[in-house]
Amino acid sequence: MARPRNNPGDLADLPTELRPDRPKGDQIREILENLTRSLAVGTVLPSERVLAERFGVARMTVRQEVDRVVAEGLAARRPGGGTFVAEPRPSRMLASSFSQDMVARGITPGAKVLEHRVAAAEDALARELEEPLGTPVLHLVRLRTADGEPMAIERTALSLRRYPGLEDVDLAQNSLYGILAERWGVALGMVSASIVAAPPEGDDAELLEICLLYTADAADE
Amino acid sequence: MARPRNNPGDLADLPTELRPDRPKGDQIREILENLTRSLAVGTVLPSERVLAERFGVARMTVRQEVDRVVAEGLAARRPGGGTFVAEPRPSRMLASSFSQDMVARGITPGAKVLEHRVAAAEDALARELEEPLGTPVLHLVRLRTADGEPMAIERTALSLRRYPGLEDVDLAQNSLYGILAERWGVALGMVSASIVAAPPEGDDAELLEICLLYTADAADE
DNA sequence: GAGTGGTCTAGACCACGAC
DNA sequence: TCGTGGTCTAGACCACTCC
Structure with a gap:
């Protein structure tokens, strides 16, 4: 019926x-x-x-x-x-694909990996990721570029228990979201990693390098 | 016909x-x-x-x-x-109303004005705003809160030639976008001011205060 | 008044996923 | 298999803007 x-x-x-x-x-x-x-x-x-x-x-x-x-x-x-x-995190409002957005604008997206480090999660981060203490976590910081121009600094923390092998992926060329969707079947809506647009220039240019957004990741159960 | x-x-x-x-x-x-x-x-x-x-x-x-x-x-x-x-600025991807997004999540949005300064626009900023050199510009920095929790730092530069009287509006209580729409008939799509989510806590907590996004504003002709 | 976006209807067929 | 979201149809009436 x-x-x-x-x-x-x-x-x-x-x-x-x-x-x-x-x-x-x-x-x-x-x-x-x-x-x-x-x-x-x-x-x-x-x-x-x-x-x-x-x-x-x-x-x-x-x-x-x-x-x-x-x-x-x-x-x-x-x-x-x-x-x-979906998760009610406010950071969700920024959770979209930088690559996707840039392509839609006819801009060639790129990335430069500034930091690529694996460390054990402790206290705050473990809670944030909803993972046990000591879980290996990939700390990733990328400078996102649009037609070569630095546009954003992206800071992400991803559980390697959830995404084993992610530490070996070349994230300079690939869309993080694309990879997560492709290899781990993660829906875009499930990722709370955020992206922040950085100043293209201007009086605050000296802050470019420190303009960032801390964000943890979370995915399906 | x-x-x-x-x-x-x-x-x-x-x-x-x-x-x-x-x-x-x-x-x-x-x-x-x-x-x-x-x-x-x-x-x-x-x-x-x-x-x-x-x-x-x-x-x-x-x-x-x-x-x-x-x-x-x-x-x-x-x-x-x-x-x-609409303007093809990449910052557009973040151009939405913080207040609106928070309300949709059942969260009470608030704001604390950190900086409220009027200055003459020079070189880069004037170009960015598409205004002549020396145009009075309101530099606004607000700490956005969600249910009292600091969530984002918003940095905006608005031409007072375009929005005369804006410097007298109480922006601690009001939605900037709401004011622009109400008093100046600005469509949301025309504003390229951006909002950045800040870390609620975590290892990078010391960076909270400097996590920001410089953005200029632009509006209709 | 003509044109536009905003809303709404009552259906249809498809591809995919859970069972 | 059957329910689900994804796509698509061919209309309709409304409020608003521009002329």
Whole structure:
């Protein structure tokens, strides 16, 4: 029969109908935002078809709002699987692929590895990575370039328990996100590593070298 | 008659038909990306309906791809007006509203003004702002907080010739983007000020105070 | 008033993943 | 196999802007 895979009980707390005086999409988006915040990370959300039926709207209407919630970093899609709650980290707002963004702008992305060091995780970092103390971690610092111009400094910490062999990958040429997606099947939405644009020039030029963002990584369970 | 407002000649260089072996959306997105790169900033793109007719697809198909191009920062919408080419600055990739993002996550955003200084623009900054030498510029540095926790340091330079009176606005309580939109009608897509997430804690904690991003602002003509 | 983006409908077929 | 997201259709009505 037409029973959805995920628990129908998930729908119990959702409003039954939408107010007629406001755009349905806006209301659905708010409901989805609240839902992602109230559920545990990784929880599968009701499917688009189920939500559409629940609210009495077309699937495209639901889908458009799911798109926005995903763009906000609150949820992520798993094609063929479902849509699930993403990590609520604020750094998520910067979690996109530098390479991808540059290519979309017609700019040739590059990278220079400034630091490439493996060390055992302790206290704060281990907590951040949700790994046990002493887990080997690859500390990676890269200067990202756009058409040769230095554009950003990227600082990442990645668990080698999660990504064994990553320390041997040439990250000067490759997109980190591409590698993670390709070899470890990591969805972009699951990575909370962040990228920071650095000053191209200007009065603050002397700060270029220290402009950075500390970020840890986290991935699926 | 049904003649569109923008120049039909804009369509001359566009492909006539799409390959049947690849998703139409992907091809349309690539065409739009190339188009935005080949046209001057501020140029109005062909309308969604015109593009749909041109490629022989439904308007929703075009619209979805325009959405993505807008999300990439290559274009921006003007409701009732049209869709136009946005500034190609890489910093655009971070140009979103911190307040907005935080609210979407159910977090209360705040700000502490670290620097609030008016100075005359010279050389690099004037060029960056596309303003004449000596233009009064508001240098603003804010520590952005999420539920009271320091999350980001935001450094902005705004021309007071463009936004007269901005120096008197209380930016500790208000969203900068909200103010610009409200009082000066600036579309979010037109602002290239950027926001950088700062480390919540960790081994690099001593760098928190200097983690920053220099960015200039730019707006419509 | 004509054109534009914003929203919304009620379907369709496909590829992928879980079972 | 069947549910899922991914893509796509061919329309519709609205609010807004530009002329």
